[in-house]
Amino acid sequence: MNEAFLSGVNVCFFDLDGCIYHGNKLAYGAKPLLKELEKRHIQYSFITNNSRQTGQEIAKKLKNIGLDVDTSKIITATDFIGKYLKEKFGIVSIKTVGSSSLNDAIAFEGHRIVPLEDKDKADVIVVGRDVDFTYEKLQRISEEVSRGSLVIGTNSDHFHPAEGQKKIPETGAIIAAIQAVTGTTVQCIGKPEPYLFLYGLQMFGAKSDSGVMIGDNLETDILGGRRVGMRTVWVENNNDDALSFQHSDSDYKVKSIYELYEIVAMPHVFEKFLKRN
Amino acid sequence: MNEAFLSGVNVCFFDLDGCIYHGNKLAYGAKPLLKELEKRHIQYSFITNNSRQTGQEIAKKLKNIGLDVDTSKIITATDFIGKYLKEKFGIVSIKTVGSSSLNDAIAFEGHRIVPLEDKDKADVIVVGRDVDFTYEKLQRISEEVSRGSLVIGTNSDHFHPAEGQKKIPETGAIIAAIQAVTGTTVQCIGKPEPYLFLYGLQMFGAKSDSGVMIGDNLETDILGGRRVGMRTVWVENNNDDALSFQHSDSDYKVKSIYELYEIVAMPHVFEKFLKRN
Numbered sequence: 001m002n003e004a005f006l007s008g009v010n011v012c013f014f015d016l017d018g019c020i021y022h023g024n025k026l027a028y029g030a031k032p033l034l035k036e037l038e039k040r041h042i043q044y045s046f047i048t049n050n051s052r053q054t055g056q057e058i059a060k061k062l063k064n065i066g067l068d069v070d071t072s073k074i075i076t077a078t079d080f081i082g083k084y085l086k087e088k089f090g091i092v093s094i095k096t097v098g099s100s101s102l103n104d105a106i107a108f109e110g111h112r113i114v115p116l117e118d119k120d121k122a123d124v125i126v127v128g129r130d131v132d133f134t135y136e137k138l139q140r141i142s143e144e145v146s147r148g149s150l151v152i153g154t155n156s157d158h159f160h161p162a163e164g165q166k167k168i169p170e171t172g173a174i175i176a177a178i179q180a181v182t183g184t185t186v187q188c189i190g191k192p193e194p195y196l197f198l199y200g201l202q203m204f205g206a207k208s209d210s211g212v213m214i215g216d217n218l219e220t221d222i223l224g225g226r227r228v229g230m231r232t233v234w235v236e237n238n239n240d241d242a243l244s245f246q247h248s249d250s251d252y253k254v255k256s257i258y259e260l261y262e263i264v265a266m267p268h269v270f271e272k273f274l275k276r277n
Numbered sequence: 278m279n280e281a282f283l284s285g286v287n288v289c290f291f292d293l294d295g296c297i298y299h300g301n302k303l304a305y306g307a308k309p310l311l312k313e314l315e316k317r318h319i320q321y322s323f324i325t326n327n328s329r330q331t332g333q334e335i336a337k338k339l340k341n342i343g344l345d346v347d348t349s350k351i352i353t354a355t356d357f358i359g360k361y362l363k364e365k366f367g368i369v370s371i372k373t374v375g376s377s378s379l380n381d382a383i384a385f386e387g388h389r390i391v392p393l394e395d396k397d398k399a400d401v402i403v404v405g406r407d408v409d410f411t412y413e414k415l416q417r418i419s420e421e422v423s424r425g426s427l428v429i430g431t432n433s434d435h436f437h438p439a440e441g442q443k444k445i446p447e448t449g450a451i452i453a454a455i456q457a458v459t460g461t462t463v464q465c466i467g468k469p470e471p472y473l474f475l476y477g478l479q480m481f482g483a484k485s486d487s488g489v490m491i492g493d494n495l496e497t498d499i500l501g502g503r504r505v506g507m508r509t510v511w512v513e514n515n516n517d518d519a520l521s522f523q524h525s526d527s528d529y530k531v532k533s534i535y536e537l538y539e540i541v542a543m544p545h546v547f548e549k550f551l552k553r554n
Binding site for chain 2: 181
């Protein structure tokens with residue numbers, strides 16, 4: 001990611017959790033890295049499968065941990081799903097399982113939110129990470145599907161990692177239960193699907209080969225970035241999974257965001273990096 | 278199932294819901310069929326993936342709808358899972374998600390029931406159809422698995438049918454979510470796994486080729502019966518699925534329990550049946 005690597009690059013897209021921040025801590029090197037990009041007139045943005053918070057809420061969080069970023073730079077599954085449905089179907093009636101922010105973001109796009117327990121069926125059921133999900137909701141969704149409602153998910157991740165090797169259930173686990181009961185396949189809009197990436201590229205008027213996707217998740221960030229034709233940088237984070245994955249899955253591999261900063265800012269580190277990769 | 282068909286048959290195993298009864302109604306022909314078997318000195322028993330009720334509770338239900346059956350004749354996933362775990366591991370500590378009857382049946386076998394929210398980990402987590410299942414329970418199970426607990430399910434059915442083409446979420450849907458989060462494969466003891474069938478055969482001291490499994494579910498009753506080497510009779514019930522399945526999946530096919538009664542009791546119906554099958 002020195003001159004040579006960055007030649008032809010207009011925009012860098014970063015994953016957030018596990019890449020730019022870890023839990024409630026900004027990744028070491030994130031701030032100088034973004035400064036360095038600004039200095040080189042390379043634009044950047046953030047793409048996250050987060051389905052519980054809007055870009056506005058995440059901007060607030062980033063500010064609290066020391067990073068001042070414009071809301072418009074943060075592309076979330078939460079904010080995007082209403083736009084996607086509007087483009088595909090126009091204004092529709094929607095029942096949701098997920099956070100109140102997900103509801104707000106969908107309503108903001110003009111859709112009509114209907115309570116899940118409402119006896120009238122909705123056109124679409126949007127599924128996000130619902131920490132209040134219950135068997136009863138699962139049964140209601142099963143009934144809605146048999147009445148013809150379309151189910152669509154924010155993201156297909158089965159879990160996200162938390163401190164102490166914990167696995168926190170993600171939207172994809174809820175979707176697994178819904179798919180089992182209904183026998184349908186639920187489409188998702190988050191990474192690795194192309195929609196958030198394409199939206200990001202369009203936002204900057206950039207072609208895919210002028211974009212770079214940087215993230216820690218090979219199955220979402222790297223796979224999805226590659227699929228739309230971007231260059232990809234995998235942030236390894238000393239992850240246990242590192243050994244089990246092929247480096248060939250991503251174009252470049254860095255140990256951390258700090259290493260990426262060094263490579264971008266310091267020519268001699270870039271030389272060494274080129275030899276390793 | 279006339280003399281010729283029943284030759285060498287010692288015991289008939291019947292599925293319950295969708296076979297012997299439908300919702301709260303005894304299947305037409307069920308009573309005379311069982312009488313006819315008694316007359317011919319053929320034993321019978323019931324095998325169900327029900328994980329919310331014990332044999333005792335189901336016997337009560339059957340009595341209420343007009344069928345007097347001894348509790349010992351009813352083999353349920355609810356009652357069996359504690360026996361299975363005792364035989365495999367001895368007495369263990371167990372957390373459960375499921376009905377209070379499931380808890381009672383497991384405790385009856387001598388295992389130690391630990392509340393799911395208890396901070397000490399249990400040896401085993403038993404998953405049944407838990408109508409009070411929540412995201413929070415899913416997260417707790419994810420944590421238990423990362424601490425080394427074994428998850429085992431009563432039955433792998435994704436749903437069971439209810440009136441009006443409704444699909445009621447079953448244990449398998451909850452298991453799908455657990456498998457997604459934990460990345461593990463959860464073993465189940467219900468049909469089509471061999472355990473309930475083998476327990477039934479052992480109960481009567483019967484060999485598998487002297488047993489017949491009769492049920493409406495090709496994926497559990499018929500597949501499981503065939504796997505342990507029993508003869509199988511599929512009760513079609515004018516099911517919509519009937520067209521999409523191969524008759525070859527079962528040895529014999531009947532339209533209803535009443536038709537099975539006719540075949541067993543009336544030689545001229547059996548003649549016609551032989552020509553068709």
